[in-house]
Amino acid sequence: MMNFSSRPTEEPAVHAQDLTVVRGPRTVLRGLGFTVPRGQVTGLLGPSGCGKSTLMRAVVGTQAKVSGTLDVLGHPAGHPTLRTRVGYVTQAPSVYDDLTVRQNLDYFAAILDPGRAAADRRREDVTRAIADVDLTTHTDALAGNLSGGQRNRVSLAVALLGTPELLVLDEPTVGLDPVLRRDLWQLFHTLAAERDTTLLISSHVMDEAERCHRLLLMRDGEILADDTPDALRTRTGSETVEAAFLHLVDRAAAQARTKETTR
């Protein structure tokens, strides 16, 4: 692996400008601008329904009705060459319930890296991905017979196949116990540090925000802050990211109110 982080002028993994998404009758994302730096863990936080999943779907290119600029790894989002370079975990686990853990991963690995010649490489890759999410003891269990958190992890393992450069993870730690959550966050940081992977991870658990290199705080289709956790705390004079977030939300609400009254 090359070490990309030694190149300071490197373009960001994701760059958005004036990003707008319409879903049904609603404008869900309204003119967002942000960047996700390479080789770091960026957290995407905000209350339920604020548009986190929509933003992630736009980044991986599965969201329709996206306007504005959205560049991912130097290409427009959804570009065919990105399909092997971006790993994506949907919020609800998307695996085949009537296949075993290994069979699920075997299939997705064959899509990413097809052909008989790659069979050995695939087998190693699958075994490693299963170990990464700590499911080695359940390799031959049907996905449908796993617990909710275990199925989540199968879904995560699929995204770890083929060493993607950008991992987009939609609430990957929901429903997991503290030990497993700590282990997974350790894995995320290892991926960033050792494989130079860029991670964009959504969550609404604020203590997870403290573990990110950078944070995007969202509220109601807009980005309230795009900063490091430290800078956020200092800027708002808060003890925790949670307090900083609440502070920013209150300020945004107050601004909206004054705008309305002065009109």
Add this chain to the structure above:
Amino acid sequence: MSTPAPARALSAARTTATAARVLRQLRHDPRTVGLMILIPCLMLFLLRYVFDGSARTFDSIGASLLGIFPLITMFLVTSIATLRERTSGTLERLLAMPLGKGDLIAGYALAFGALAIVQSALATGLAVWFLGLDVTGSPWLLLLVALLDALLGTALGLFVSAFAASEFQAVQFMPAVIFPQLLLCGLFTSREAMHPVLETLSDVLPMSYAVDGMNEVLKHTDMTTAFVRDTLIVAACALLVLTLGAATLKRRTA
């Protein structure tokens, strides 16, 4: 680092991987496979003794049913399977990966085609050798038509699954798409005896040609031009509907 193969319109490796995956899913569901394979045999058996006194009627209806069973079963199985793929999020995931839409569709067609061969071989074998179905032509031709019918069923199922939001809606497409064709395909009365409007309608429905093709094999020793025309029409319809089905798979959804 490896350089993975880029996504092309159709990749043999990805298609066979998809077909193998679909078959593996079915292997974990032996009851469905058992029902798919046994029910046509059971119905033929039943039919044989319903028409115990008139062997000619059994010949004609039996041969038609050999064409209709694969169409109906594959329609049902495919529409539910692809609907599940859409609702479980696996389709979204696959289309975010370097999988061509053609790979997915060809994979499904391949897997269900293989199943249809087993189903039709058993049903045809039972009808011809044990129930005394009197075919003048080669049973292999019966099998060929049955396979094309299965492909048509797969194609139709895939296509309608795009318009179903739930399993409830998907099974309702069966009476909507299949029953009219069943009534008009010439199974109950010959198509020439229908009201002219219905006759014209039956001329544009693919199942009519599936049944006509079966009856050609029943009555003639060798491949007639009518048989060739019928099979070509069924194959062309299947391809057309498969293409339409591919168009309903969208990488970007609302």
